[in-house]
Amino acid sequence: MTIQINKLKKLPNKFYQREVLKVARELLGKIFIRVYNGKKLAGIIVEVEAYDGSIDRAAHSFGGMTKRTEVMFAEGGLLYVYFTYGVHFCSNVVTGNKGEGTAVLLRGIEPIRNIDVMSINRFNKNNLTEKEKRNLTSGPAKITQAFNVGKEENGTDLTKNKIYILDYENISDSDIVITKRIGITRSVELPWRFYIKDNPYVSKK
DNA sequence: CCACGGATTGGCT
DNA sequence: GCCAATCCGTGGA
Numbered sequence: 001m002t003i004q005i006n007k008l009k010k011l012p013n014k015f016y017q018r019e020v021l022k023v024a025r026e027l028l029g030k031i032f033i034r035v036y037n038g039k040k041l042a043g044i045i046v047e048v049e050a051y052d053g054s055i056d057r058a059a060h061s062f063g064g065m066t067k068r069t070e071v072m073f074a075e076g077g078l079l080y081v082y083f084t085y086g087v088h089f090c091s092n093v094v095t096g097n098k099g100e101g102t103a104v105l106l107r108g109i110e111p112i113r114n115i116d117v118m119s120i121n122r123f124n125k126n127n128l129t130e131k132e133k134r135n136l137t138s139g140p141a142k143i144t145q146a147f148n149v150g151k152e153e154n155g156t157d158l159t160k161n162k163i164y165i166l167d168y169e170n171i172s173d174s175d176i177v178i179t180k181r182i183g184i185t186r187s188v189e190l191p192w193r194f195y196i197k198d199n200p201y202v203s204k205k
Numbered sequence: 206c207c208a209c210g211g212a213t214t215g216g217c218t
Numbered sequence: 219g220c221c222a223a224t225c226c227g228t229g230g231a
Contacts, residue, residue, distance in 0.1 A: 049223070058223065068216060086213030088224050105223060141224050183223055203224095 003112055005031060005042055008166035013159055016076030020095040020102035024050040025194050027093065028176060029169030032109055034147040035162055039114050041147050043137055044168070047108030047195035047202045049181045053101030057186035061101025071155045073101045079163055081144070081154040088141035089150050093158065109137040110201040111146070118146035139203040171196055
């Protein structure tokens with residue numbers, strides 16, 4: 001069963017310019033596209049986390065706008081890419097209205113198109129082992145490496161043709177798991193992580 | 206299987 | 219100077 005991505009439509013700005021928890025929840029099942037060397041790298045979004053600077057001390061936007069976080073304070077519909085641990089990039093979908101400082105971190109993607117290109121980007125080889133296949137895009141920094149997303153892509157407009165998200169499945173509530181977020185030390189109690197039940201590309205149970 | 210620690214930049218206190 | 223929205227290799231059970 002090959003997904004006919006050419007027949008699907010981009011999510012419009014209206015989709016992103018809503019409440020962050022709603023957008024996070026509804027991004028599950030949608031198809032992330034990154035055009036790289038003329039090829040469409042594609043995968044289904046299977047795990048996300050919401051961040052909201054107005055009440056969430058784990059959000060980069062908590063405490064106000066800085067040079068680093070200005071994209072996160074823009075109007076919904078841009079990509080916010082940040083660098084961390086001196087090694088990794090992570091990507092977020094900016095949501096809500098201008099000045100809000102809300103975004104959705106992409107944590108898990110199921111690859112569906114141009115997997116060979118992602119394999120080279122991640123492991124510099126093809127013919128991956130089973131373990132390497134599962135490790136291709138099951139984590140926020142694995143995604144940016146596989147899809148070749150870095151600081152150049154910070155601020156990319158998701159309604160244009162470089163990086164965008166296609167409308168696809170609506171996942172039912174019974175197939176979604178909601179948990180606390182991973183890897184943070186503040187506001188840890190907020191249940192703002194969403195993932196598709198039993199999907200192998202979820203970063204962690 | 207799990208726990209631990211190193212990598213290595215740059216933002217902010 | 220401290221430490222991060224992570225990943226991976228190592229070493230032990």
